[in-house]
Amino acid sequence: MSMKLNEYLSQAGSPQALASLCLCLAEAGKAIATLIAQGALKGVTEKMHSTNVQGETQMQVDILSHELALAQMVLSGVVAGVLSEEVDLPVWLDAADAPFLVSMDPLDGSSNLAINGVVGSIFSVLPNLGASGDDAAFLQPGSAQLAAMYLMYGPATLLVLTVGKGTQVFTLASESGDFVLTQSDVQIAADTSEFAINASNQRYWQPAMQRYVDECLQGVDGPRGRDFNMRWCASMVMDVHRILSRGGVFLYPRDCKQPVRAGRLRLLYEANPMSLLVTQAGGGSINGEQDVLSLQPEQCHQRVPVLLGAKNEIERLREYHRQA
Template sequence: IGTIFSVLRKVGHARGVTEEDFLQPGRQQAGAGYCVYGPQSTLVLTLGNGVALFTLDRETGSWVLTQDGARIPEDTREFAINMSNLRHWAPPVRRYIDECLAGREGARGKDFNMRWVASMVADVHRILTRGGVFLYPWDRREPDKPGKLRLMYEANPMAFIVEQAGGRATDGRRRILDIVPTRLHERVAVVLGSSNEVRRVTEYHQQAG
């Protein structure tokens, strides 16, 4: 359904590329983006100065700028999470989702809708275009792993895009772009999207200690 990419500047001036050149925090990315495929092919790109969307013109084979300065609304009534894993989540995530499910009769006083494509590209693209919050949290089935998604080539580029569009991205406690990777395939929990909802989930984790 999609392709995610991240661009980093090489560390130092030595010839060749080593693993150390890649082990940089996400805030040092020079660029990031993704392509989403379907009835139309869309390229979403940031170079650190906002987010632009391009659509593929199949007749000319060129990418046409169709939206510049994409912004994610601060508030939302939509969340994206794999509900089949509910019983495995930590209490802060359960608390947040329970409040969403309680709707207008609950603590939040408003109804929420759930959307889950099970494709990070598709879910994040929807959030970029109309708001929402995406959660792929830690779960107790593999307690030694902080999450499922890969920090360097999934979480970091998507976090960069989301922040450049006015949203937030954390692992539940820390800003994703501040995490210093220690290995190429490091995993991380992910909460990203509309700023106020990500802030709420992060506060619930901090309150839990």
């Protein structure tokens, strides 16, 4: 018998409040999936004149996805505050004593909708340590996360979750509206011959990354002694899901293209939840030398470099950074 999301959460021993929140986030995912499926028919792919806190032009669907997810967290009754890519400051809900804080990227890779590409939503769940109303309450290391989840909206709608007991993949059954477990306890192979990186930034990379990619590109004739393939989807959700599905490494390294933004990915609602999902599946995640999950956040919208995936490759990259 196929296991539904609520049944898995019960079996995993998740506290009732956390299970309730995960189910509400799943409902938000269903609503967002329905929204983006309408595409240009409802104008959801149109760009707006506004920008988010990162200075990126927003699309109507970014704002609508934020609102749909926020509404579900209000309904849950267990969330005190929400940090979103789409607003400058955390949103504090009328539930100061609620046990959780949530950081989210409501629609990762939304620009891909212009070409009918895959997009997703990313959520990170932290404990509410009693500092409701203080934005610094979100500045907890990734190791403090109680759960991490992303939804991927493609040919099928997938929900990938960890509550600290491995990484699980659920698929939305269109007939019943249930998320059903389709891959349990995902494991990322420690070795790989596939890497994902935006090679157009090569000239801006640090020496350690230059060395790593150059060795991969030399293939069987180089020091690695085997050929590598390169993939790049320009959607973190899709790139990370490929790694969970068939291995590899996802590389968004530090560079000098824009020194004030040497890292590109947001620590609290992209790097941390994805790193927890990957490490729970046996992979690794670093910013160069340090484990991403050990980083102490300094700002709510802080950006960091992220290298994650196959453990042996990540350790090689760590060593190259130490030697540089």
